Amino acid sequence: MALPVRSQLKYWGAAAVVFLLLLWWLGNVILPFVLGAGVAYLLDPVADRLERIGLSRGLSVAIIAIVMLLLFVALVLLVIPTLISQAVSLSERLAEIIEGAPGTVASFQEWISTRYPGFVERFPDFADIETTLRNMLTNVTEALRSRAGTLVEGALASFSGFFNVIILFLIVPVVAVYLLIDWDRMIAKIDDLLPREHAPTIRRVASDIDDTLAGFLRGQGLVCLILGVYYAAALAIVGLQFGLIVGAIAGFLTFIPYVGALVGGILAIGLALFQFWGDWVWIIAVWAIFQSGQFVEGNFLTPKLVGDSVGLHPVWLLFALSAFGAVFGFVGLLVAVPLAASLGVIARFLTAQYRDSALYRGTGGDGTDIS
Template identity: 55%
Template sequence: MTYWTLAALVLVAALWWLGDVILPFIMGGAIAYFLDPFADRLEKLGLSRVMSTIVIALLAVLLFVVLSLAIVPTLVRQLGQLVALAPDLLNSFQTFLTERFPELVQNSVVNDTLSSIGDAIKSRGGELASTLLSSAMTVVNLAVVIVVVPVVAFYMLMDWDRMVAKIDGWLPRDHAPTIRQIAKDIDRVLSGFVRGQVTVCLILGTFYAIALMLAGLDFGLLVGSIAGALTFIPYIGAIIGGTLAIGLALFQFWGDWMQIGIVAAIFAAGQFLEGNIVTPKLVGDSVGLHPLWLLFALSAFGTLFGFLGMLVAVPVAAVIGVVARFLIDQYLHGALYRGVVESEPPDTPTGFINEETGAVTGVVAKENES
């Protein structure tokens, strides 16, 4: 408990006073941890650790170039177009309610609410979108992302196995097996959730984006990206993405029910793939990181430490969960839970001896039989 408490205090102090300094190292370490299994597989194919790291770095540079030139500008443009189109969407929805349910809209607060929402989006929507983009680039400085983080990730990925072996050599010998088991449990949770869930988000986001663009939806790339990014919260990504996609499809394809049904079928197919194929294969059922606990950790660490806190929220949540389960297991096997009578053998054997036959019955008889 002393060492865990000291480690927690050092972590909090580092996040509080050295947040901007350690941000690129945290990001680089997260990238190296995420890519370590790929480097191990390349080593099994015959490449050295250095060559494996170089191959992964070249692929990462290629992916970065594709994202920078093709996908990110399109997402920004579609976000601006969607913000500009939002008042028209609300007006169409208001007209629909007026025609279908006049008693609901007329002489009620619904009409005023929709009108005020449309005016607010029209006046401040563009400002909000630009503020979000500019603040994101302020938090994650472009120079840090382009220069420092890739360098840190490259060297940490190249030396990952040696760093793990060195840390293992520092463990106290009496407690090394227990600490290794806790570390394996933490790695299982992180690899199962972080690597698995990020991969699930990428797969489903790509599927939704490509399928919606092929279906002819104007904002297919943006809607697919939003649905994929929110997939780590069960059902939320599909509900928000599906509602947004079907709403846009109703606005764009009104009267063409076949086209609207195709958009709805895309999200139904995505949910089937996620629940039956992708998530069970990549994440599994034994991760042990509940979505509510994850949301709480993201909110708490994000409020306390900003963007850096959100980066470390998932690993810290995994560590706390594993250590808490370990402590609970120790408690359930200890004298405090089981009681002194159950945890310690009795001083005198219980049972009695039959005077006629000399047979021993009770607890002692069972022990003698065994």
């Protein structure tokens, strides 16, 4: 006999609470397994396609593993050293900009005083802006140095941090390969455990969650890749220093709505102001690169690659990332999107059930008014 709805809600609620408690308690421990499961989930369609052309599951997974290994080696040997070099140079350049900011302000004051003689008399606080800026930069620099010193000291003092990174790189591929080999069998076993009376409904909801999550992750991943390459190439063409690292940052952060263009644009325009000061054509060109990128993303890339059917509203996604990241740390950020997609699909399903209920329609089962 089926359990009453109230009892089912109690069991599912208790299961959700246990899951969240385990996520909070075992966050760092389950990180490699969460990453491995995510990799296996993303690569399962590739393995299925290889199986459809006649390859065995084991051979399909072996081919995928070899290709991913080659891509990883190429990334480590070719791309990552360049990104690290530009990141180090960028940090040094930012330090030089901070140290030279008072002199730049003094030159700007002199230019304003020469071009507009009455400006300083009308705004006397402007004459003392150099001292204010110098004090502010000194405080910021000291805070950054103290925080950086603490972080570096902690990183150097803790061998376990480095050990955990090595373990992460070793465990994640192994977990992903084993899960990818047994993925279809695991799904089949889970399906066998579903209550027979509700199995069709659960399958339909799970299929909707899979479509939503897969469409978002794969589509948004392509959007991030395309925009990252575009920003990096375009900034390099206009001659902006550190254009590659700025483009990579902007492309990666595009996964978070509005953040990628905002952070990348501010960083690129700030660098352009110091590099091309006085040559406004190139500064405007850098601004136009990010404006055009946002236009193409909003009107072409996201509608075509992600689509409106995904149903993950940007505000809902931002809330999920913020909430799960704050409570569960880095693991929370990893599971935020899957959980947001799942909750969104479940909310739409429950809304449809409510609209089809007698409570919403105001009629009994025979169509008579129950008011």
